[in-house]
Amino acid sequence: MESRPLLNEKLTTMTEEVEVDVKKKSGKKWLMNTCWTAIGFSVGMFLTLYVVKDTPNPSIPPLQRRQTPNLYSGNTILASDSSPILNSPQWRCVPPPPPFLLDDPRVIQHPAVKLALAQLELTLKADTFSSKDALSISIVHSSKGKIYEFHHGRKRLNESAHVSPAKVDGNSIYRIASVSKVFAVLEALVLSRQAQLKKFVPELTLESRLQDVLPEFKLPRKFKDEAGDITLGQLGSHRAGIGRDMGEMIINSTADIIWPPVPGQDTFIEKYYQHNTSPRELLNTVSKNDLIWQVGETPSYSNTGFSILGLATGNYRKKLKKETKSWASSIKKDIFDPLNMGHTFAGAIPCALRKDIVTPNSRNMVDLTVPAVHDPAGGIFSTTNDLATFLRKILLSRSPLLISPSQRLNWLRSIHYNTDAITSVGIPWESYRAIMPDYAAYNIYFKGGGLPGQLSQISAFPEFGYGVTVLTSLGSTDSELVAGAATTDPLALSFTIHNTLAPAIWKAYNSIVTDDYVGTYTSPDGIARIAFENEILTLKELKIHGVDALSKADQLIWRQGGKQVSIFGYGAGLIGTGFEGKFRAAPLFTCVWSGFDIATTKSGWGLDLFVFKKVNGKMTLFYEPMRGKLVKQ
Template identity: 85%
Template sequence: MANINSGMDDRFQNSHARIRSYEPTIHRGYQTMESRPLLDEKSAIMEVEGGKNKGKNWLMNTYWSAIGFSMGMLLTLYIVKTGPGPSNPLLQKRQTSGVYEGNTILASGGDLSVAAPQWRCVPPPPAFLLDDPRVMQHPAVKLALAQLELTLKADTFSNKDALSISIVHSSKGKIYEFHRGRKRLNESSSASPARVDGNSIYRIASVSKVFAVLEALVLSRQAQLKKFVPELTLESRLQDVLPEFRLPLEFKGEAADITLGQLGSHRSGLGRDMGEMVFNSTADIIWPPVPGQETFIEKYYKHNTSAQELLTTVSKNDLIWQVGETPSYSNTGFSILGLATGKYRQKLKKQTKSWASAVKDDILDPLGMDHTFAGAIPRSLRKDIVVPNSRHMVDLIVPAVHDPAGGIFSTSNDLAKFLHKLLLSRNPSLISNSQRLNWLRSIHYNTDAITSVGVPWESFRAIMPDYAAYNIYFKGGGLPGQFSQISTFPEFGYGVSVLSSVGSSDSELVAGAATTDPLGLSFTIHNTIAPAIWKAYNSIVTADYAGTYISSDGIARIAFENGFLTIKEIQLHGVNILTKADQLIWRQGGKQINIFEYGAGLIGTGFPGKFRAVPLFTCVWSGFDIVTTKSGWGLDLFVFKKVNGKMTLFYEPMRGKLVKQ
């Protein structure tokens, strides 16, 4: 597979199609194509979505994506390529009203019955319903998948790239896939007609970082089960695990503070590619690329090719940020993370293996990811490799020390297994559920109120139709010729992988040829699928739990209102339970307003059938399990179970058992 020259010009193609007026908004950054008020009338957070009547020629944002790993230049440059016009709305900056009233924290007014809906903590679906098979049978979901098929065909019709997409839901694994293009883009269609499919292999570059963090979590779990000490967690200090790690003397204190989690969230203060791309003058940066001439990308693979060389380089270079101060993309940090987990694994398992071999044993083989690997391409898999038509690095063997930062190859089928078994299933493989919950969290929120950083997630804010705000967790990667994204929306139980390979030649790219943008396509998918799944879950919750429940001496009315499963009334043995909840509050400070006059919101827990009641218009943490029965049953706990085919509500504090009519 010969290297063919590549430009690194990648474009957004956001021909988004609405399937309903309840489409969510997934925010991308300060510059977007269209805006509408979302939080209040005085501010607008910009959305990246298209209308039906805008046509296919959306304003394209050119960005240089993700040369994102230890030897890479992950640049995200958004460049406007077309001007305003009838089908190209003027690019707008994030807007504000220009009027500041001095209220840093905006709170809803005193009348709870008319509080603005955007200030309510609307709960996600109960976690125990995320794998409900009825979701995939819901008409809204079927319609969304059909609409998505048309959208993807339209959006990718005119380019030459290879593309593989998988969508996964917790109820059944892969629910949708889309493939287009040929495997051997650097050869003629007559010589190499084979098309890509779910087993076609792409270099996923910086998506490897997810596996670098996962290896640490897996080792932590294995050590815990073996009662092995010292314990390994993301809070473990790097020098405790990898004592040979050093920084210059003036940073001795900072070196001792760095944790594995800070390496995994780019908050270690280490530089991006330390000692890799070294230039004498900016004149060394040549554009357009000269055929046959090495670029910085090819040249810097010759540095830090061993663990010792990398550690020596790091020991001679200053930190660029204070430890923990801010996320600053560091491929070097992930190479160091790989060395640390490798060192710990040697002690835990008393065996010496490369990081690639360890990940194969600990992660890939147990998950059945048989087309995923790091290092040299196995002979048996060469037939499945996707080769770009532009300059590329498909056949480059990355120095093993840098595999954790970006050395992995994978397929849409294998990434679907990863998403389903690790990030979406009720009982994840390899790690505990609590580990996963902690893993899928943002660590640092950027001041744009849209993006955030996790370990190693790159998250975007999504506003759902009920005004609830969530993070969708992404990780992207790219090397010349190939780009990738995986993403997951854990609260709604689904995930997406998008892999692409450039079909244009270098000369076509230099002339401005469009290429596939996996991040833009991921947004298209989420903006189509998320509202449909949201509607499906609301339908299931309503069908299962809303209604009137009665017993010989009690009644409860439960409704689904404004995104809440709401207890409108519950009386047992002549006692109004909602009034008693108010009286508990009054005991703390005298008689106040009736918090529960309009009902109590039911928040699903991670445990089947168990809900906790909270005041409407507040967040889940203000529950009332402060008061419990002798058995530990809280005032706020309501349990639903099917008994003889009928949904039954149990409430121990009043020995209540009410059956849905």
């Protein structure tokens, strides 16, 4: 085993090797890029990892930390032009990278990204070299697929290394527990898409009312109105008001909670999943229990709600496809098979895959076949290879499989923002706020799972085109865990990965935008200048046939309320759209919805639309309102 000093020395060596390799390829240009990469990487890491120095709990992962607020000023909304917030670099609506660049392979080849992956390799080795746990990690990018993987430990942790020396790899199978909920929601989206293409009615959406899809669902009489309000999306975001595990963990008093756990007497393990083993039993239990929250009031984690969601989508699927299948068989046919996720399944472990199962050393549920009704809440097994495929083809690709791009955009949204200004809840995402080096704030979409002995996390950063999977299996015995043995935390590891990789990918995208679009564009009739200022692609000047386009944009606004300050005197921000080469212009330091497409040409070309294409190898700007075609010099 290697000590941390030796690993740190390796990191330095690896960093130097990466630098030498790139330097040989790029010469002097490399030197300048490397300097800016080092500066940008350091600044990015500082800003992303460190948002507050006064965090009371040092165990909180850096991504969760936030700046300690100043004393309340009395102004809830600071809207004055003299506001320190409006005049600070933090207050800017910096756009994400143009979506059409997410598939650009230059991102992964950028020196900052190579350096970040090299650092991750050594950091992960340092953090796990003495761990007894099994660990599998994959990182996937939309441009290439899997760009990095890391594996540590053995498959059979409950056996000696002599008897079972096989190491975990990308095909090693872990129980992913509540990450199953992502696929429960995806099944609803897939059925919705299939019904739409077949023009099948009634339609199914996340806004569909539960009782319209599953008429058997009932609540106690006093909640009759609430029962009719619950939607599939509220089940998927834990906002249906339904209890967490209805009828599963029955205790007489808190004295029934035994510590340390005693095998055979532990209500929370041995007796779990012994109730509500059929749809009828589950629905009967729910019909007799009060809601714990008003419908839509607040997210409150509910495994029972996801079991009901699975019953609802199964009921709809039976009508859509005129066939009766278990939920496990349905998602295999609808999701796993089309995505070639050959090592992912719900239900009993297939004999052919038992050799790939990772078994913890502590008490676990690996061999437990969960009652089918609970599969949507936590019954799936999977691998880092399969989950990498899912992340890329469904959550990150410009053209997702199985669902439409608009479905995906609606799916990757937070539904409820918590008052900590850090976390939020989606369907079924558990999101964290990430502050990038340009102060832009994004959600990174996580979903975690945990059953005794195994823990899992998947996460996606769609605006920057990458995702992460971390699967772990405990190598300590029960007695060691009771005594406080350290365990691998997949959420903390995910934070480490994002905190290292996100600033590097941010740097790579900015470099590509600069290389592709920044410069002077000319034609016999005019000129355009585009700069990259304050991390925003900026149209600084556009004059064609003697007409100043930015002045005309100001005049268009003044027509509504008289002459005011010049909105576009310092330029217009160019915001990349989901359409290849198309940008929409907006006032600087405001958000994209403030574009100036209030007027269009007869063909419908808005004044805010700028199109870039390569013509004869040169980037060319097209702007129809001024009949402009300008070539980058």
